Amino acid sequence: DAEITQSPRHKITETGRQVTLACHQTWNHNNMFWYRQDLGHGLRLIHYSYGVQDTNKGEVSDGYSVSRSNTEDLPLTLESAASSQTSVYFCASSDGTGNSPLHFGNGTRLTVT
């Protein structure tokens, strides 16, 4: 069965370190998205991609970057982790056709100390 997987499930890092969260999907979807989930803020879009070599900024992109070198993967990098980036991160994908839903990964809980 097709799926979308995120790794690691949990990560603790120190302020200032670079961190990369992995997202891999086997749906063969062109569109991939990264969200962060915070109490009181819901889900906020960080970055998204509509295909290989395409990346776009979402509403809370500062301090984050993504790259899309193939269809399956959209890694999210925190260039210099800050405590404000402590959150649960969700990756999602869709096929981009009309009314198609998002398929979500299980999430990565990141703690920046």
Added chain:
Amino acid sequence: AQRVTQPEKLLSVFKGAPVELKCNYSYSGSPELFWYVQYSRQRLQLLLRHISRESIKGFTADLNKGETSFHLKKPFAQEEDSAMYYCALRGNRDDKIIFGKGTRLHILP
């Protein structure tokens, strides 16, 4: 600008009572509206979408363009409905989906 508003952070309802989770949106075109649900320790999953006009797990939602609302309803709450519910909107210019802040539904026994 696109915006999704869920006015209630927490909604507590007795088992067997009706449920209504409110969602209002702001969008200048014709959006697609969705409800997603996150059960404890599970990933977010699609509950229903307005275009399908379907009932899933007893839940329905009607798009009211005049009131720009997409409220989620269920006539008789069940304990297994306890979860976090997110209303979401996709505009007609691109594929990105934005979410409201979510409402935690707590079904009381």
